[in-house]
Amino acid sequence: MGENQLQQVDQAISRSVKAFKKWRVIPPPVRGEFVRRIGEAFRKNKEAVANQIVEESRKIKSEALGEVQEVIDICDFAVGLSRQLHGLTIASERPLHRMMEQWMPLGPVGVITAFNFPVAVWGWNAALALVCGDPVIWKPSDKTPKCAKLCMKLISQVAKEMDPDGKIIEAGLLEFLPATKDAGIQLVESKEVPLISATGSTKMGRLVAKAVAERLGRSILELGGNNGMIITETADLALARRAIVFSAVGTCGQRCTSLRRLMVHTSIMSGFVVKLIDAYKTLKIGDPMKSDTLVGPLIDAVAFDQMQKAIKRAKAEGGTVIVGGDRVPSPKGLSDDFFVNPCIITMPNITAVVREETFAPILYVMPYADIEHAIELNNGVPQGLSSSIFTNDIREAELFMSAAGSDCGIANVNIGTSGAEIGGAFGGEKDTGGGRESGSDCWKAYMRRTTNTINYSSELPLAQGVTFE
Numbered sequence: 001m002g003e004n005q006l007q008q009v010d011q012a013i014s015r016s017v018k019a020f021k022k023w024r025v026i027p028p029p030v031r032g033e034f035v036r037r038i039g040e041a042f043r044k045n046k047e048a049v050a051n052q053i054v055e056e057s058r059k060i061k062s063e064a065l066g067e068v069q070e071v072i073d074i075c076d077f078a079v080g081l082s083r084q085l086h087g088l089t090i091a092s093e094r095p096l097h098r099m100m101e102q103w104m105p106l107g108p109v110g111v112i113t114a115f116n117f118p119v120a121v122w123g124w125n126a127a128l129a130l131v132c133g134d135p136v137i138w139k140p141s142d143k144t145p146k147c148a149k150l151c152m153k154l155i156s157q158v159a160k161e162m163d164p165d166g167k168i169i170e171a172g173l174l175e176f177l178p179a180t181k182d183a184g185i186q187l188v189e190s191k192e193v194p195l196i197s198a199t200g201s202t203k204m205g206r207l208v209a210k211a212v213a214e215r216l217g218r219s220i221l222e223l224g225g226n227n228g229m230i231i232t233e234t235a236d237l238a239l240a241r242r243a244i245v246f247s248a249v250g251t252c253g254q255r256c257t258s259l260r261r262l263m264v265h266t267s268i269m270s271g272f273v274v275k276l277i278d279a280y281k282t283l284k285i286g287d288p289m290k291s292d293t294l295v296g297p298l299i300d301a302v303a304f305d306q307m308q309k310a311i312k313r314a315k316a317e318g319g320t321v322i323v324g325g326d327r328v329p330s331p332k333g334l335s336d337d338f339f340v341n342p343c344i345i346t347m348p349n350i351t352a353v354v355r356e357e358t359f360a361p362i363l364y365v366m367p368y369a370d371i372e373h374a375i376e377l378n379n380g381v382p383q384g385l386s387s388s389i390f391t392n393d394i395r396e397a398e399l400f401m402s403a404a405g406s407d408c409g410i411a412n413v414n415i416g417t418s419g420a421e422i423g424g425a426f427g428g429e430k431d432t433g434g435g436r437e438s439g440s441d442c443w444k445a446y447m448r449r450t451t452n453t454i455n456y457s458s459e460l461p462l463a464q465g466v467t468f469e
Helices: 003-023 028-044 046-057 061-081 120-132 145-162 181-189 202-214 237-253 269-281 301-316 371-379 394-401 442-446
Strands: 097-105 109-112 136-139 174-176 195-199 218-222 227-231 259-265 320-323 343-346 362-368 386-390 410-413 447-455
Touching (some): 003 136, 003 174, 003 181, 028 120, 046 061, 061 120, 237 259, 237 269, 386 394
Parallel strands (some): 109 195, 227 259, 227 386, 259 362
């Protein structure tokens, strides 16, 4: 990284630290009003932002519009949250004493995002961080920098309209770094940034976790997902088929929650797979801007090469390609894109390639004999993000969601693995990183907790009955 870029990052962090000193004492509902206006800006510019997402990330228009809606939804959520940042009052063992806890702003939050959701994941973090009293420093993917620039342009306009004199919203509250690896490293290593939220590969996450831990900072990691679905004997197969197709091929298999492993009961596997092949053969693959397109291209040539290598390995490990996997001729004017036929591969069991996440539309299908075996297959990979079971047997459903069931952060019944709502905590276990973003009580990660004891007596009793006279 050149000297100029080093200075850029240093200056952005310094501005953010300075902005924090003012923003942390702004009343949370006022901070919430700023976020409300950001949400309105995305509402008004939903089409333009979605078009930019399609241009860079190559996901289809409907999914891009859905991504912008996620930003709008999390802003709505955060506005309500701005009046709900409450702690607890705790009973004290000492007479005429009161204990309580408070949640305080933490400081600048570094956000590192990936190409597949270039706007939504930033929105999850930024909306919560802002109402919690924290500035945000954004390092976007080098594949989607224009999405970040457009978002920052919209927010700059919002800030000028709400606070034209800069008395509340000063420079540094929302920063945007160069979309380079070196800028990300500098951000992660800065002691001035107490929290890093990073989305990407498990390999990247390990590096981030190590660097942040060395300086005793905090991290929210949302990493690889190798998501599984169980199809039981009692499942509604038509419903399951629809869920499988969207989960496996949506965003051309490039969601962290994309379905990659399908466990089907042996009694129904052969007939169900035939119907699945039929569904795959009807997929409309093409220009992601066209309304009838269901599958756009892979992000780049590297993704295509990784897909082909995974297919080759799967064959060598006993797999059989039953549909797809090949490159599709590009539509006119899109010759640089890598369009593919989504692939289904039957596998005898979990093999080395199945244990790895390949960011492409490859679905490995495996048979299982009983529900315990299915859960074992579901949990038999290093990742633990999302999972699903299709069943009409309440015992199977409850077992899947129990402590003896799925070991993932998300465990669904009769819906697919992808397409999470913002109201719940999003994230997973094991190699997925353990972080949680978006709804529920995820806001607590962006704040620091203080415990306060107030003595309103004229005595000084000590806890645990200690005497010191």
